[in-house]
Amino acid sequence: MGVAVSIEQVEKRFGRLQALDGVSLQIAEGEFFGLLGPNGAGKTTLISCLAGLVRPDAGRLSVMGCDVVADYRAARRLLGIVPQELVFDPFFSVRETLRIQSGYFGIRNNDDWIDEILANLDLTSKADTNMRRLSGGMKRRVLVAQALVHKPPVIVLDEPTAGVDVELRQGLWQFVQRLNREGHTVILTTHYLEEAEALCGRIAMLKQGRVVALDTTNNLLARFSGHTLSVLLSAGSVLPDTLRARATASEGGWLFRLAGFEEIEPLLRALREAACVIADLRLAQADLEDVFIGVMQGEDERERNALASVTQ
Amino acid sequence: MTGFRTLLYKEVLRFGKVGFQTVAAPVLSALLYLLIFSHVLGAHVQVNGVPYAAFLIPGLVMMSLVQNAFANSSSSLIQSKITGSVVFVLLPPISYGEFFLAYVVAAVLRGLMVGLGVLVVTGWFAPLTFVAPLWILAFAVLGGGILGAFGMVAGIWAEKFDQLAGFQNFLIVPLSMLSGVFYSIHSLPLFWQQMSHLNPVFYMIDGFRYGFFGVSDVAPETSLMVVATSFLVVSAATLALLRSGYKLRY
Numbered sequence: 001m002g003v004a005v006s007i008e009q010v011e012k013r014f015g016r017l018q019a020l021d022g023v024s025l026q027i028a029e030g031e032f033f034g035l036l037g038p039n040g041a042g043k044t045t046l047i048s049c050l051a052g053l054v055r056p057d058a059g060r061l062s063v064m065g066c067d068v069v070a071d072y073r074a075a076r077r078l079l080g081i082v083p084q085e086l087v088f089d090p091f092f093s094v095r096e097t098l099r100i101q102s103g104y105f106g107i108r109n110n111d112d113w114i115d116e117i118l119a120n121l122d123l124t125s126k127a128d129t130n131m132r133r134l135s136g137g138m139k140r141r142v143l144v145a146q147a148l149v150h151k152p153p154v155i156v157l158d159e160p161t162a163g164v165d166v167e168l169r170q171g172l173w174q175f176v177q178r179l180n181r182e183g184h185t186v187i188l189t190t191h192y193l194e195e196a197e198a199l200c201g202r203i204a205m206l207k208q209g210r211v212v213a214l215d216t217t218n219n220l221l222a223r224f225s226g227h228t229l230s231v232l233l234s235a236g237s238v239l240p241d242t243l244r245a246r247a248t249a250s251e252g253g254w255l256f257r258l259a260g261f262e263e264i265e266p267l268l269r270a271l272r273e274a275a276c277v278i279a280d281l282r283l284a285q286a287d288l289e290d291v292f293i294g295v296m297q298g299e300d301e302r303e304r305n306a307l308a309s310v311t312q
Numbered sequence: 313m314t315g316f317r318t319l320l321y322k323e324v325l326r327f328g329k330v331g332f333q334t335v336a337a338p339v340l341s342a343l344l345y346l347l348i349f350s351h352v353l354g355a356h357v358q359v360n361g362v363p364y365a366a367f368l369i370p371g372l373v374m375m376s377l378v379q380n381a382f383a384n385s386s387s388s389l390i391q392s393k394i395t396g397s398v399v400f401v402l403l404p405p406i407s408y409g410e411f412f413l414a415y416v417v418a419a420v421l422r423g424l425m426v427g428l429g430v431l432v433v434t435g436w437f438a439p440l441t442f443v444a445p446l447w448i449l450a451f452a453v454l455g456g457g458i459l460g461a462f463g464m465v466a467g468i469w470a471e472k473f474d475q476l477a478g479f480q481n482f483l484i485v486p487l488s489m490l491s492g493v494f495y496s497i498h499s500l501p502l503f504w505q506q507m508s509h510l511n512p513v514f515y516m517i518d519g520f521r522y523g524f525f526g527v528s529d530v531a532p533e534t535s536l537m538v539v540a541t542s543f544l545v546v547s548a549a550t551l552a553l554l555r556s557g558y559k560l561r562y
Binding site for chain 2: 014048051052053054055072073074076077079081083085087088089090091092096100101102103104105106107108146
């Protein structure tokens with residue numbers, strides 16, 4: 001398998017904001033890759049660099065071996081981008097929009113493939129409707145369709161399910177998974193971590209323009225132990241300091257990560273000895289959200305330590 | 313070239329779909345100018361041996377042509393920038409040259425359509441001659457091209473509609489109205505004659521008018537040189553702007 005997307009030491013600064021601070025990623029052909037991170041982490045900037053919408057200050061990016069600056073036309077032909085913003089051209093119908101988009105990529109007489117995309121995205125009945133008359137969810141589907149008119153080997157979806165109903169989300173994922181099975185490389189950013197967990201084989205987490213975690217989804221999940229125990233204390237009970245150090249506040253209660261089930265008994269004993277009254281207790285398998293929070297908090301801590309060592 | 317052809321088609325479709333506003337409205341404005349000015353001055357005045365109404369018509373045609381060429385590329389770009397749909401033309405593998413040509417040719421086409429419309433509705437009011445049709449065409453295309461390219465610069469630069477309106481109202485309209493549309497610059501005081509020689513639109517209109525009547529304020533060859541050079545300069549600047557990614561690619 002060749003490299004679909006190569007990102008090497010990419011840096012980008014907007015004024016005083018270091019949006020990307022030396023990002024490097026290699027994404028193989030056929031991967032379903034997740035790009036996660038809080039708002040402002042640099043996900044969209046990174047995708048924009050790949051798309052040629054943003055010019056990096058340093059570093060190199062390539063799509064299937066084509067440099068996005070030196071060989072921009074070839075790189076753009078290999079890339080299908082679904083932008084995050086819900087944009088549309090109000091002058092045209094859905095079919096006109098897709099025909100025009102095909103032409104931009106040098107493709108004429110693309111109606112067979114356009115029909116197939118429309119059917120898969122459940123847009124066939126809207127083909128001749130003006131873009132202005134479509135609902136937000138429908139416009140989002142057209143954006144996905146526009147990114148696919150030229151059958152790009154690499155598809156980038158920048159939060160494609162933001163503000164989209166459950167039905168479309170399911171349909172969209174089925175279609176994208178099919179494209180992935182057929183060999184398309186898919187790069188996804190999303191705020192819905194359960195989507196990333198279910199779909200992505202490998203995940204990179206970004207924070208403040210840096211990659212802070214990069215591994216297969218399974219390894220990331222394993223890294224943060226198998227289970228979590230969430231404890232809700234009755235009013236008046238105070239978590240002892242010894243336990244507070246390893247707990248995370250969550251939904252009014254406390255969340256403990258467990259390396260194994262043998263940690264449960266000592267934990268409960270400590271609570272009993274501190275005279276805590278338990279209102280609710282739940283054992284759950286760790287999910288990507290726990291991993292995400294863990295990674296981001298770990299980063300915060302590392303920063304605090306770094307800052308402390310500087311001020312000392 | 314499919315990318316260029318599609319972008320051109322899209323640009324033409326864009327103004328075609330709102331043709332009442334983009335073509336019919338400026339034709340009506342030009343007709344009103346003609347009716348008012350030729351009614352006030354018409355019977356008494358001759359310019360360079362040409363009856364005033366006839367003298368006025370080529371000027372009105374050219375003024376409408378260049379104003380609409382400018383409006384087409386500038387408003388298309390700023391609209392797509394403000395709505396965000398500009399990404400649809402930035403993501404595909406369209407070269408800078410294709411991008412430039414598509415917008416400029418669309419602007420020239422709209423300019424020519426408006427110009428032809430003005431000619432058709434005003435031509436009834438005065439006897440017109442077409443002494444040198446190739447000169448007419450050359451000045452029409454180059455004039456539309458200059459303002460179409462200039463419109464691209466304005467559309468790329470402006471971030472808000474009122475910035476673009478300022479550009480249009482305080483630069484394009486004065487330049488095109490003070491260019492000898494309504495008068496021969498020989499009727500101006502010397503200082504303003506010299507000022508008019510700095511206005512490229514003056515040469516467009518003067519050369520264009522030469523094509524109709526065979527008379528002009530300056531030699532048509534001079535006008536053609538000035539207009540062709542202006543076109544090359546504005547085009548080179550626009551292409552450089554596109555290549556640099558200024559305000560389009562950050």
